[in-house]
Structure formats: C-alpha cells, structure tokens
Amino acid sequence: MGTRLLQRFLPIINNAFRSHSNLNRHGERIIYAPTSFIAVRNYAKGKDKGKEKKGKGTKVEINPTMMSEVVDVNKIQERCKAAIEKLKDDFAKNLSLRSTTGSIESLSVKFEGKEYELQELAQIVRKNPKTIVINFSSFPQVIPDALKAISKSGLNLNPQQDGTTLFVPVPKVTKEHREALAKNAKALYIKCRDSLKDVQNDFIKKVKKQTGISEDLAFNVTKQITAMCDDYQNEAKSIYETKHVELVGK
Numbered sequence: 001m002g003t004r005l006l007q008r009f010l011p012i013i014n015n016a017f018r019s020h021s022n023l024n025r026h027g028e029r030i031i032y033a034p035t036s037f038i039a040v041r042n043y044a045k046g047k048d049k050g051k052e053k054k055g056k057g058t059k060v061e062i063n064p065t066m067m068s069e070v071v072d073v074n075k076i077q078e079r080c081k082a083a084i085e086k087l088k089d090d091f092a093k094n095l096s097l098r099s100t101t102g103s104i105e106s107l108s109v110k111f112e113g114k115e116y117e118l119q120e121l122a123q124i125v126r127k128n129p130k131t132i133v134i135n136f137s138s139f140p141q142v143i144p145d146a147l148k149a150i151s152k153s154g155l156n157l158n159p160q161q162d163g164t165t166l167f168v169p170v171p172k173v174t175k176e177h178r179e180a181l182a183k184n185a186k187a188l189y190i191k192c193r194d195s196l197k198d199v200q201n202d203f204i205k206k207v208k209k210q211t212g213i214s215e216d217l218a219f220n221v222t223k224q225i226t227a228m229c230d231d232y233q234n235e236a237k238s239i240y241e242t243k244h245v246e247l248v249g250k
Contacts, residue, residue, distance in 0.1 A: 060227035067228075070210055070221045071203050079199045080232040087192040087236055091243050094153060094188070095181050104132060104157075104168070109149040111142050118146060127167075134159070134166040156180055182247045189240035193233055200229035 064073045093106045105119035118124065121142045123135040136143050143164070150157050150168075156177045159166040171177055203225050207218050 060223050062224050062228055066217070067221050067224050070207055070213055070217065071225065076199060076203055076225065076228060080196055080229060083192050083195040083199070084232060084236055084239070086195075087188060087239060090188045091185065091239070094155065095185050095243060095247065103155060104134070104150075107149055107153055107155075109142065109146050111145045118149070121146065130170050132168040132170060134168060136164045136166070140164045178247050178249060182244055185240060185243050185247060189236060192236045196229050196233050196236065200225060 067073045093103050105117065105124050107118040109116050109118050109121060111121065118134070121136065121139050123138075125133045125135070127133045134146070136146065143161070143166070146166070147159065147161070150159055150166075156171045157168050158171070159168045161167075204222050207222050207225070210218060
C-alpha cells in the first residue's frame with residue numbers, strides 16, 4: 001500500500017522540483033523544493049470514539065434482583081417511604097398558611113418523657129374564626145410543656161393563659177409569617193434528607209461487611225443503593241420546593 005502511494009506521488013514531486021529549478025551564474029542547477037504541505041487527519045476508530053465521555057452522566061440502572069442478593073431491598077424502600085410520608089405529614093400539620101384547629105390538635109407535646117398529641121391532653125375548641133380555646137382543666141400540670149410545644153411549632157401562635165385555659169389568637173397571614181413557615185419547611189426537609197442519607201449509609205455499611213460476595217457485585221450494589229436513595233431525596237426536594245412556593249407566594 002505504501003509503495004503504491006509513493007509510486008503515484010513520485011512523478012508529481014519530480015515535476016514540482018523541475019518546475020521550481022533554475023541555473024545560477026556558474027551554470028549550476030538550483031532546485032527549489034515546494035514548501036506547501038497537505039495536512040492529513042487520522043480519525044479514531046469507532047471503538048475508540050467517546051472513550052473520554054464514557055461514564056459521564058450515565059444513569060445507574062437499579063436491579064432489585066441483584067440488590068436482594070446482598071441487602072433487603074424492601075427494608076430500604078420502607079424506610080425511605082416512611083421518611084417521605086413523615087415529611088408530607090409534617091408539612092400538612094405544621095405549615096398551614098392559616099393555623100387550623102386540626103394542626104393544633106395534632107401538635108406533639110413531650111410530657112414526662114413521652115410524646116403526646118395536644119388533643120390527648122386538653123380539650124380544643126374553635127371559639128370563633130379568630131380564636132382557639134385550649135382547656136387543660138383535666139391536666140393542668142402539662143401547661144408549661146404545651147406552651148413550649150406551641151412556641152416551637154412554627155405556627156406563629158401567641159397563646160394567652162387564663163388559669164387552666166389558653167386563648168390562642170389565629171394570626172393574620174403576613175409576609176413575616178410566610179417567611180417563618182418557609183424557614184420551618186426547609187428545616188423539616190433537611191431533617192428528611194438526612195434520614196434518607198442515614199438509610200443509604202446504613203445499607204452501604206452492610207454491603208461492606210459482606211464477606212461471601214465478589215468485589216464487582218459489592219460495587220454495583222453500592223451504586224444502586226445510592227441511586228435508589230437519591231431518587232427518594234429528589235422526591236423530598238420536589239415536595240419541599242412545591243411547599244416553599246406555596247408558602248412564600250412566588
């Protein structure tokens with residue numbers, strides 16, 4: 001192949017040399033070699049194309065059958081779904097633009113080392129659209145803990161105590177109130193996100209502790225656990241972003 005190419009181009013080269021020759025004053029022939037060149041680009045073979053891009057932006061395919069050889073996939077999904085449901089529940093109970101009786105009823109109160117809903121400890125009645133009445137006559141000793149829970153609820157409530165009764169004015173929806181709720185929404189989202197990361201870390205540790213599996217299988221399962229938990233984290237983020245827009249009104 002190389003010999004044929006050389007034979008083809010030799011006449012052209014000789015002609016070029018002849019066309020650029022001349023005699024000097026001593027009768028000696030001067031030959032001028034052409035100085036133009038043809039650039040030839042070597043293209044990569046098909047199998048070499050895209051090597052640099054290999055692995056970039058590649059979506060990990062989740063194979064529950066493969067994962068189940070190493071970890072309990074149902075447990076991963078159960079814990080992740082539980083974290084998502086808790087986030088939704090917390091948003092529904094604690095982040096209403098208007099503080100409703102229902103959100104106060106389900107407010108968590110820690111009393112004597114145990115968690116109770118406020119409605120288990122007191123009688124709650126909406127006296128009128130602007131006032132909620134909470135009667136602690138059956139458990140007056142829980143009032144300090146209830147006040148603490150209300151102040152930390154993020155509902156922007158300022159209860160007024162009269163004996164064993166709390167009168168809770170329902171606040172107007174102000175810009176400050178919206179921003180306070182949005183701040184609480186972010187805190188609840190971060191808590192959910194951290195819970196999902198804990199699930200991911202717990203099961204990756206279980207994979208690393210396995211002794212009877214190949215390195216390739218352990219590596220692939222670890223990637224799939226991360227991908228699965230990432231999907232749930234993206235879901236949590238989407239829920240938070242929707243709620244944020246709702247709260248700040250943008």
